[in-house]
């Protein structure tokens with residue numbers, strides 16, 4: 049499947065494995081890139097040397113392009129920005145802010161820059177700043193989110209910019225990918241579906257919760273402090289929502305303390321009581337453990353079959 053995204057990134061399929069802090073390591077990224085998509089190593093709040101080791105692991109496992117995600121609010125963002133240049137990373141995705149001050153160095157190093165955006169205004173600003181493409185992420189997605197759904201956001205971003213747009217949020221099979229392409233995306237970024245892959249380094253409990261989830265299993269916390277996060281319902285999300293309703297400074301501080309380190313507790317310890325199990329709404333569709341290769345086949349093969357079928361049934365001759 050060829051699009052401007054496959055051309056830009058030098059990959060076979062226009063499918064990006066989204067960054068997932070504490071999860072998307074060198075092994076997962078290499079497995080996705082080796083399967084024909086683009087694997088991304090999540091910088092999260094990790095120190096640069098930890099991420100350097102993950103990049104080396106990925107390079108040892110694949111010769112295909114690898115991406116890296118930099119959360120611009122990370123205290124280590126400056127170091128990670130330099131690391132990407134030193135390690136000749138092919139693609140950088142950014143979240144939580146404006147990567148403007150790094151763009152010159154990254155461009156000079158030939159790195160492709162793809163910010164994640166949740167609004168038309170930010171997409172336009174990123175295009176003006178020199179981004180090569182944008183990822184438009186709807187609020188169905190797992191992790192930190194905006195307020196607009198993929199269905200509404202994507203065509204508006206596609207109309208607002210000339211650079212290619214990648215759709216994210218809510219893709220769980222070929223139907224989701226075909227829908228994104230129909231809305232004008234030239235590729236998709238997925239996070240939640242990769243939580244079901246054998247190569248994904250999460251606790252058994254985390255994977256089990258994703259596989260058992262239904263359509264209404266996720267909830268958004270953090271709206272009260274301006275940082276909404278989508279995760280599977282759990283004792284911790286329940287406590288957070290109660291405190292958010294109280295809404296006073298003390299309650300908000302308590303949330304901060306309770307949630308600090310909670311994604312790591314979910315990923316590494318499977319701690320149901322104290323962990324945050326970030327996941328998108330599409331978890332309800334994902335019921336079987338799988339592999340990265342099977343995920344890529346399901347997304348791309350499924351989308352191609354659907355688009356061909358629709359052309360026959362709804363096209364001029366159909």
Ligand SMILES: Cc1cc2nc3c(=O)[nH]c(=O)nc-3n(C[C@H](O)[C@H](O)[C@H](O)COP(=O)(O)O)c2cc1C
Nearest residue numbers: 066067068069143189190191217218239240326328
């Ligand atoms: C567990 C988890 C952690 C995430 N962490 C990050 C992150 O560190 N940086 C980032 O830009 N996006 C992060 N995301 C968002 C994903 O990269 C991706 O855009 C999103 O999952 C796509 O929507 P989906 O979950 O419906 O597939 C995370 C998502 C999940 C599920």
